[in-house]
Amino acid sequence: MTHWLIAPILIPLLGGILQVFMGYAPISLRRTLAITCTVLMLAATIVLLILASDGSYRVYAFGNWQPPFGIVLVLDRLAALMLVLTSALGLFCHIYASGGADEGNRQFHALFMFQLMGLNMAFMTGDLFNLFVAFEVLLIASYGLLMHGGGTARTVPGLHYVTLNLVGSSLFLIAVGMIYSVTGTLNMADLAVKIPQISGKNLNLVKAGGMMLLVVFSLKAAVLPLCFWLPKAYARATAPVAALFAVMTKVGIYAIIRIYPLIFGEGAGELANLGMDWLFPLALITLSMGVIGALGAENLKTLVAWQVIISVGTLLAPVALGSVAGLSAALFYLVSTTWTVAALFLVSELVASQRGAAADTIVIAPRMHHRTFLSVLFFIGAVSAAGLPPLSGFFGKLLILQSVAPGAEMAWLWGVVLVGGFLTLIAYSRAGSMVFWWNVDGHLETPEPMNNRVAVSTGMLTCLTILIVFLAGPLSDFTRATAEQVYDNQGYIHILETPMHTPENASPGEVN
Amino acid sequence: MELLFALVIGALTTSGVYLLLRARTFPVIMGLTMLSYGVNLFLFSTGRLATGQQPVIGTASSYTDPLPQALVLTAIVIGFAMTAFLVVLALRNLSDNGGDHVDERPDTVSPPSKQQREQEATRK
Numbered sequence: 340m341t342h343w344l345i346a347p348i349l350i351p352l353l354g355g356i357l358q359v360f361m362g363y364a365p366i367s368l369r370r371t372l373a374i375t376c377t378v379l380m381l382a383a384t385i386v387l388l389i390l391a392s393d394g395s396y397r398v399y400a401f402g403n404w405q406p407p408f409g410i411v412l413v414l415d416r417l418a419a420l421m422l423v424l425t426s427a428l429g430l431f432c433h434i435y436a437s438g439g440a441d442e443g444n445r446q447f448h449a450l451f452m453f454q455l456m457g458l459n460m461a462f463m464t465g466d467l468f469n470l471f472v473a474f475e476v477l478l479i480a481s482y483g484l485l486m487h488g489g490g491t492a493r494t495v496p497g498l499h500y501v502t503l504n505l506v507g508s509s510l511f512l513i514a515v516g517m518i519y520s521v522t523g524t525l526n527m528a529d530l531a532v533k534i535p536q537i538s539g540k541n542l543n544l545v546k547a548g549g550m551m552l553l554v555v556f557s558l559k560a561a562v563l564p565l566c567f568w569l570p571k572a573y574a575r576a577t578a579p580v581a582a583l584f585a586v587m588t589k590v591g592i593y594a595i596i597r598i599y600p601l602i603f604g605e606g607a608g609e610l611a612n613l614g615m616d617w618l619f620p621l622a623l624i625t626l627s628m629g630v631i632g633a634l635g636a637e638n639l640k641t642l643v644a645w646q647v648i649i650s651v652g653t654l655l656a657p658v659a660l661g662s663v664a665g666l667s668a669a670l671f672y673l674v675s676t677t678w679t680v681a682a683l684f685l686v687s688e689l690v691a692s693q694r695g696a697a698a699d700t701i702v703i704a705p706r707m708h709h710r711t712f713l714s715v716l717f718f719i720g721a722v723s724a725a726g727l728p729p730l731s732g733f734f735g736k737l738l739i740l741q742s743v744a745p746g747a748e749m750a751w752l753w754g755v756v757l758v759g760g761f762l763t764l765i766a767y768s769r770a771g772s773m774v775f776w777w778n779v780d781g782h783l784e785t786p787e788p789m790n791n792r793v794a795v796s797t798g799m800l801t802c803l804t805i806l807i808v809f810l811a812g813p814l815s816d817f818t819r820a821t822a823e824q825v826y827d828n829q830g831y832i833h834i835l836e837t838p839m840h841t842p843e844n845a846s847p848g849e850v851n
Numbered sequence: 852m853e854l855l856f857a858l859v860i861g862a863l864t865t866s867g868v869y870l871l872l873r874a875r876t877f878p879v880i881m882g883l884t885m886l887s888y889g890v891n892l893f894l895f896s897t898g899r900l901a902t903g904q905q906p907v908i909g910t911a912s913s914y915t916d917p918l919p920q921a922l923v924l925t926a927i928v929i930g931f932a933m934t935a936f937l938v939v940l941a942l943r944n945l946s947d948n949g950g951d952h953v954d955e956r957p958d959t960v961s962p963p964s965k966q967q968r969e970q971e972a973t974r975k
Contacts, residue, residue: 468922468925472925472929475929475933479932479933479936482936482940486940491947491948494940494943494944494947494948495944495948495953495954495955497940498876498937498940498941498944498953499953501933501936501937501940502871502879502883502937502953505883505887505930505933505934505937506871506883506886508929508930508933509883509886509887509890512890512891512893512894512926513890513893513894515894515922516890516893516894516896516897516919516922517897519897519898519918519919519922520896520897520898520899523916
């Protein structure tokens, strides 16, 4: 049963390797195989979600080495939630891509698979250095995917993206080295045991390491001083790639949620709550910056790219406050916003394909084809993104607002989130009314017809945001249990005592 | 040895960061390479510096930490692949945008092309 844990990594890995060798096979065969892999992955992650919802930690130790000596995969509620979120998103993006966006590059499906593999690995790993490796795997694949689609528009944003992330990787290594040189371990559970015991002159070394890690994760998550690479890169990527990238910033947020409460949490002695004082104001400024960017956006894709930054700010503010209710609300909002933003990226690309030369620029243009269908999808996405009732974004923001205790922080959070939400609403209504309602007479050359796969995947992804509304009760119960599990360090530390597999004892790796 | 090691890491990182902030892709790539050398050396030193010792327990009276060596190996492989990719990307940038400026600006300070030089020579 424990071997299920490796499935979300193995399935895309094998699928990706197959795709590498099938570059010249007929495209229909490659698509069928790739989508089969993604469906299998979704099924595997749902099994893991069911396994994880009993609240225990499951450990998969490579080579059967007793932690902390080997590399481990750890499955808990948080990891399972992120896995399902990613594979559901991956499936719809993949179906969209197979509607024609995957042509022109024989390795598209291979890169897509490796990207999913890197994401899944990052969510499951229980080792700081392995997290670095997972980041690199998903980044290498994302460099390739970002450049997919031809044309010269992507070169410079791609160059910036790669350079920034390489610098980020260097910082990550320095931070890991600093922490290792003091603690002598990189296993997260072992770090959680060792860090509270540090004292004296080593303390500052670990503190510097911890702060540098926060910088690296902030770069991945696009927190304010490090967010300017995002809008250009995302707005110019192909739609299914941009939609998949909606989860990339969430990897940075996941890493912060995973590492800081565990290693630098309440119990970390002198290093308790390291960096969280910085994170709260930065999150609010990020949110404001995102809103300003969204108001100034020239086309729909840039608008949605700034929405990614808005959601990063909204997510990190309650996480930085460090309460169970706040984290629970943030996780709820994370699920909702990732799918919403991804759906909006897909809709923007469809609008661009049906509007002739105007593409997705926010200008008045001749009436587009398939206007009703596209405008309804955009409307649903925009309502959810701006946080209006009755859609899921509203519940997410409501939970975040409720979670904060009265005080100065409450005033700041309420003020920024509510004013930000209002201004976002203005940005969306301006964009929506100009693109969909104001038309001028004019001839629009017949665009290529929208095929079923593209329309269905976009529609389904939008429906997921509506589905969250109906499942709000169970989902918020789950996120609350997840948040409690995250803040309860003892459970995670307990994986160090995992009994290892021996021929006599056939129940390996389960800790209850 | 510690002092020399620290100076080398410092020099590599400083020149790496300086080159990274240049406006042309070639110095940026060189800067990243320098930076990754510095980082690799730093990572190597996290297991404490020791000479003439084996990274295997039981073969000698004392041993050196093998884990940083494994980490450095991984970091070198990844860094090498990334640098290769970045070089290709920089070449693509050169052919797409007709210059090696990192911000897509028209080349204002680049040396004049061969034709321009010839034209100026004939004018004189």
